[in-house]
Amino acid sequence: MLQFPPWKLGLIFLVLVWGVILALPNVVNMSGAPGWMPKKGVNLGLDLQGGVYLMMEIQADEVVANRLDVLSRDVSSTLTTPQSDRIFNLPEVKGTQLVVRLTRPDADGNFRTGDALKRLEKLNGPVGGVIGGAQMYDMRISGKDTITITVPQAAEESLLKDALSKTMTIVRRRIDPEGVSEISITPQGNSRIILEAPGEPDPQRIKDLLNRDGRMTFNLVDASPAAVQAAQAGAVKPGYRLLTGDETGPLLVKNIPEIVGSDIANAAQGFDEQNRPQITFRLNGNGARKFYETTSKNTGKRFAIVLDDHVMSAPNINEPIPGGNVRITGNFTQQEAIDLAAIIEAGEMPAKLQFLDQRTVSPTLGQDSINAGYTAALIGLAAVAVFMMLIYGTLGFFAVLSLSCNIVLIFAGLSGVGATLTLPGIAGIILTIGMAVDANVLVFERIREEQGEGRSPWTATQAGYERALSTIMDANITTLIAASILYLLGSGPVKGFAVTLSIGIVTSVFTAYVVTRMITVGYMKLMKPKRFGI
Known part of the structure; x- marks a missing residue:
């Protein structure tokens, strides 16, 4: 438990050094650094960087109407081939119905609606492509020269789900065709989408891009x-x-x-x-x-x-x-040509977007939030440091050192996974500062008990870390499970909080149980104390 062979020391130092390298772009401009070093720090969310928030909705009736409009082209093609057996028709979308009117009867005055319906049935596939499932369209003869095509409820729900997914993809391609912006696009319910575009100064440009059907x-x-x-x-x-x-x-x-x-x-x-x-x-x-x-x-x-x-x-x-x-x-400007190219390449919207809510966050407000979070983190770190050193003396100082390593590793983890830091994320970091010393407190209290029974620092430290391990793991695993549920069920800022908390849990266990123990063992080998002042 207290043995640190050279390979283990090397691995711990490698993790810490790599953490420092990943976290460095958050405090230093790395544009002139060597090519192998990271250049980009943590992405800032909408509430910290400023930008645009939009809530949008697609209408189920319009999704159905657009699908029927596409079907009308296939209907015209199906009923006019082969040339020698043409059935003249005039398809027209009326609301959520496609009405196919046959325009030329044969010599007997028959419009051949039965023949036309048989041809159209070939266009009617199962919902979601599942063989044996419900049909996508309900096709019926509604008059001597008319066939009416509608979309059943089950197929409508499938179309809406597919349209929502496709719309999110198209929105991303239009707003961020290069895939380099930190925009957030999340579904809300069955028909709504929330778009957050940090750093975007012009909300009207985004709305203009998304207003086009494409x-x-x-x-x-x-x-x-x-x-x-x-x-x-x-x-x-x-x-x-x-x-x-x-x-x-x-x-x-x-x-x-x-x-x-x-x-x-x-x-x-x-x-x-x-x-x-x-x-x-x-x-x-x-x-x-x-x-x-x-x-x-x-x-x-x-x-x-x-x-x-x-x-x-x-x-x-x-x-x-x-x-x-x-x-x-x-007569395009360059920006108009860029936007139109993005619209064309992204493809056609399944339905027109309705804008339900729009908010603009100023960069000034975002910077104020960063400053407030920075101040709160410093105050929290200072308070924890004073408490630990007053209560646990030298061991408390070691815990503060590992806590500093923990903060560096949190930012390294956020930078490494490309996470977006939001205001709740800052709250997660501050919460982690308070929670990170929990493991140290458990170990130190065990050491205090062992010393009270007359055991030496080495024996007390060994027993303290061994007996506290199961409690530390149980506490952090249950917290990690809660954070995972927040990530899976939450959206936007809630996910940001969950990501920060999850990374903080992993790094705090590593720093509290491994780094603090390594520092403590090094101190005991060097100073050979008779007793810890706790």
Whole structure:
């Protein structure tokens, strides 16, 4: 118990030195340090660094409507192939229903709704892809020429859960496309999301980024002046819609797109030949193939690149375009081009976000919290140090030394795992300062009892550490279990507190039971005391 062979001493010193190296960026600028040394300290949370807090919600009805809108494209495709057996149809989303109206009867006046329903059933898969489970859609004949498609309750819940997960991913990609910011995105309930963006000075920019649906499509254009004029007068050609763009004016755009956002592999901001900001993106294999086929069959026509029902660009198709590389030019600022590229690459939102709550924390308030936490930690450390040295003398001083090592290791652990320090996290550190000497108190009281029975310092120390071990482990394991439950069930600041407390428990056991014991053994070998003054 009191033996420290060279390998064990080396391992303890290695842990302490590595802890100092990891914690160093929190107090010293490490930008000029060697490449192998860490450069970044603990991430500061929203309440310490300042920034933006947003609570958002997605609506179940809109998720269902958007899913049915996507299905309508497949419905049109399914009912118009093969060419020799075409069933003319007009699908339309009405609320949370997709109404498919067959438009041309056969020679006998039959609209062939039964045949159409059989084809559509092939599009109806099980919820969550589980074979034998409930169907995603409820498809029924509701009239001699009409089929109605709805989403059952079980499928709606599955869609909402999937939409919430997808929305969180898209929000992260839009706000932090490089993956280097310390943003926090957490779900709340079945339909709400909480976003915390520390250090973000402009909440409106974030809302603008998230307000866009991000639906990118490539649509063919009817460039006939007569058709455009008729559409402006209110007589829109069936299967088309009238859209506008900043540089294109009004355009009659085909409803069913040739290319959709899921066909885009990646997007980025670049510069054109005149060094003006532009957006470049590359289509995936399927998208590149469809784009080549579309440009091959429609040479001489125009096609529109549409983002959220706004025409970004409408070039002429001069020749077939292979490769799948596309660019959008326009009167963008560089920041606008960067934001639009992030929106395009992140993909289309499953539903529009509703902003329920918005808060802005100033950096000044955050710095005040840091200063207050720093002061509280110093006061707590000083009070514990005075108490330990008054009650336990030399051993109390050793406990204070190990407590200092404990604080360094806590910050090293937070820096090493990339944790975010919040105000409750500071409270966790201060709590750990008070708790960290518990193990020392248990050991020292055992040593006091053993000395009271006439045993030597070596024997008393040996017995003290042996008998206190089980109590120390039981107390800290139960606290660690409580911290784990807080982490699993909590969110945001509660998780930050749990992480800090968990790291503090591990480091305090190491410093109190190992480091203090090592210092004590070294002192006894060097000074050979007859008795501890406790």
